[in-house]
Amino acid sequence: MKFAPLMGAGLLALASVAPALAEVESTDPIKLTLHDWTGQLLTTKIMGSVLEKAGYNVEYVQADYIAQFAGLKTGDLHVAMEIWATTGQEAMDEAIATGNVVSYGSTGMQAIEEWWFPAYMKEDCPGLPDWQALNDCADQFSTAETAPFGRYLGGPVTWGGFDEERVEALGLDFEVVHAGTDAALFAELESAYQRKAPIVLWVYAPHWAVAKYEGEFVQFPAYTPECYTDPAWGSNPDAAYDCGKPTGPIYKVGWAGVSDKWPGAASAIEAFTIDNAAMGDMVGQVDLDGKDLDAVVADWVANNESTWQGWITQ
Structure with a gap:
């Protein structure tokens, strides 16, 4: 990330714990979308927590999974942390083709x-x-x-x-x-x-x-x-969708302007990665064990500092 240089050992020590808002490129809120399944809430709030630790101002916005692309195109929304190739590929591809939305790559989950x-x-x-x-x-x-x-x-x-x-x-x-x-x-x-x-x-x-x-x-x-x-494909020559659903990555996407306004945040979002096992465990803690979702996020952040520090020091 391209934070302004810090002077002095004391400031350096402080920055390693919680960088000040003055260091980031803009104090305007980065708007991360929330949807209606536990895993997506976890992914998004982990990313948001890490961005906050880097000094960014984060705002969470409830949004429809597919309809959110309208806001991502205009910049009214900024980042969506889970677009599944299984159900969101078409909407994602169309949005990226406009040039107003970009992919930050896979989350690491399949x-x-x-x-x-x-x-x-x-x-x-x-x-x-x-x-x-x-x-x-x-x-x-x-x-x-x-x-x-x-x-x-x-x-x-x-x-x-x-x-x-x-x-x-x-x-x-x-x-x-x-x-x-x-x-x-x-x-x-x-x-x-x-x-x-x-x-x-x-x-x-x-x-x-x-x-x-x-x-x-x-x-x-x-x-x-x-x-x-192509309706001609498959067993029904008159209809599309005569097959199963695709499998594939879960992607991160965002408004194209994020990299200009918050380049350090864009770099951190691109670096974010987590695997199916870790996410499945956290979803189970919330849905099966009844743990507070924000507490599960806080535990992950506390126990994985060596991982997320790498995201914000690109």
């Missing part, structure tokens, strides 16, 4: 988001995990609200994912019902799992669920970019 079922469902639907078995067992997954169709419990509508399009393109006898929140999604999984009740739902990693519960992801036709853009 994303999986897909339909998932508990292992005990194989007793009632032995063809799983092959997606073609779903129609043979649709009645096993139906509820009073969806019968005669099976129910697929999707994530909140704002997460995207093209599940309705996938159901139509593959001719699945299922209805997509969206959970209102991340917490509601996994509360329903917990309830179903304890009762060994039928359920197929959106599960993602990094997350504690894939470690806590025994189950599998549905195996759809493998994703290719053409599946989402």
Whole structure:
């Protein structure tokens, strides 16, 4: 980072603990977006805490996952710490193509988001995990609200994912019902799992669920970019999305003006990295153990100073 030079041993010692705001390029707040799942809140608040330790003024802004790109393009929002290749790639690519949004590279985490079922469902639907078995067992997954169709419990509508399009393109006898929140999604999984009740739902990693519960992801036709853009690709020549979801990195993106206004912060954001295991553990501390999210962030920052110091001394 390109902070102004400091004079004197006393000032140097102080700077190693908490650099003063005068050292940073601008005291205007850097606006980091918050969404509606625990991992993203953790990632963002870790980054925000580190930027604050470097002397920056940080503001957190609640924003819709996909709609936030409008604010990132104009500079009304500045940084989004988690754009998943599984669900946000198209919106991210379009925003970057305008020249007003830039990528800060991968967070180090690899994303999986897909339909998932508990292992005990194989007793009632032995063809799983092959997606073609779903129609043979649709009645096993139906509820009073969806019968005669099976129910697929999707994530909140704002997460995207093209599940309705996938159901139509593959001719699945299922209805997509969206959970209102991340917490509601996994509360329903917990309830179903304890009762060994039928359920197929959106599960993602990094997350504690894939470690806590025994189950599998549905195996759809493998994703290719053409599946989402060319109806002629795949088993349904008249529809796109006749495949599974992509897997890939979780990216950091931001308003292109960040590197001009706060170059040191931009360098730190680019340097940020964390792995699936560490994130899954922290999400579990919040969602399973009931720990305060800000306390979990503070613990990580306190225990990983040698890591994040490298981010702010680029």
